[in-house]
Amino acid sequence: MLRICVAGGTGQVGxxxxxxxxxxxxEVVAFSRHPPAPGSARYHNGAIYWAADVATGSGVADALSGADVVVDCLEGRSRKAIKGFADGGDRLLRAAKTEGVKKAVLLSIINCDQVRLGYQRSKAEKEQRYARADVETVVVRTTQFHSLLAEVFSVGSRVRLIPVFKGARFQTMSPSEAAAALLEEALDAPGRSLIVCVRLAVLRSCR
Ligand SMILES: NC(=O)c1ccc[n+]([C@@H]2O[C@H](COP(=O)([O-])OP(=O)(O)OC[C@H]3O[C@@H](n4cnc5c(N)ncnc54)[C@H](OP(=O)(O)O)[C@@H]3O)[C@@H](O)[C@H]2O)c1
Incomplete structure (x- = not known):
């Protein structure tokens, strides 16, 4: 049976x-720094949960052991996490190589390489590390999730303002759509490293 490891398997997409x-x-293994307690909202019966941290590498090899494919749904929003985000990807990829994992699929953000903000730059930098990895890689770029806009407007509503993003357009999607696209790539036959873009429909732009 195919074994999949989900890095960040307790987040909204993971x-x-x-x-x-x-x-x-x-067969599913998931890891994060704080694995969920059985019965909690983020816990799925049948999955194996590991405590592992890509910032230090602790537990990562154990979580990847025996996996055929890893899906990277990790996030890093604090200043420190943004700074170390790509390095965390490197640690994951190196451990994947050592453990014999055949493919690594990364969730990223559409057009992250065209935005100069540190958060988006950390995503673009991680994509580069994936492009240079020693294992087969696929990067799935998606648009924003519905929850992000809901968060932005809820912050605005607290101060009775409706935020307006001049010149910006949103085409949000659900984390379950993103997850389906990631799984599709994870289960796809081996190929060469490429980038896949997902909006509401699937757009492919292979390099
Ligand atoms: N939000 C959007 O609109 C959007 C759109 C497109 C793409 N994305 C991208 O999608 C990815 C996933 O987003 P998400 O919203 O699902 O993230 P999330 O809900 O914040 O989940 C992040 C996951 O990563 C784990 N994690 C964080 N730091 C870790 C570390 N050092 N070692 C191991 N595990 C760690 C977290 O668990 P612990 O905290 O317990 O470790 C959690 O399981 C992100 O890279 C994001 O940029 C987001």
Missing amino acids: TEVVRQALERGL
């Missing part, structure tokens, strides 16, 4: 990847 992979009958 949890969905775990759920959908279990539904497909895959």
Whole structure:
């Protein structure tokens, strides 16, 4: 049976990847720094949860051991996490190589390489590390999730303002759509490293 490791398997997208992979009958391992307690909202029966931290490398090899493919749904929003985000990807990829994982699939953000903000730059830098990795890689870029805009407008509503983003357009999607696209790439036959873009429909732009 194919074994999939979901890095960040307790986040909003990672949890969905775990759920959908279990539904497909895959063997699923998920890791994060704080694995969920059995019965909690982010815990799925049938998945194996590991405590691992890509910032230090602790537990990462154990979580990847025996996996055929890893799906990277990690996030880093604090200043420190943004700074170390790409290096965390390197640690994950190196451990994947050592553990014999055949493919690594990364969730990233559409057009992150065209925005000069540190957060987006950390995503673009991680994509570069994936492009240079010693294992087969796929980068799935998606648009923003519905929850991000809901968060922005809820902050505005607290001060009775409706935020307006001049010149910006949003085409939001759900974390479960992103998870489905990640799984599709994870289960796809081996190929060369490429970038896949997902909006509401799937756009492919291979390099
Ligand atoms: N939000 C959007 O609109 C949007 C759109 C497109 C793409 N994305 C991208 O999608 C990815 C996932 O986003 P998300 O919203 O699902 O993230 P999230 O809900 O914040 O989940 C992040 C996951 O990573 C784990 N994690 C964080 N730091 C870690 C570390 N050092 N070692 C191991 N695990 C760690 C977290 O668990 P612990 O905290 O317990 O470690 C959690 O499981 C991000 O890279 C994001 O940029 C987001």
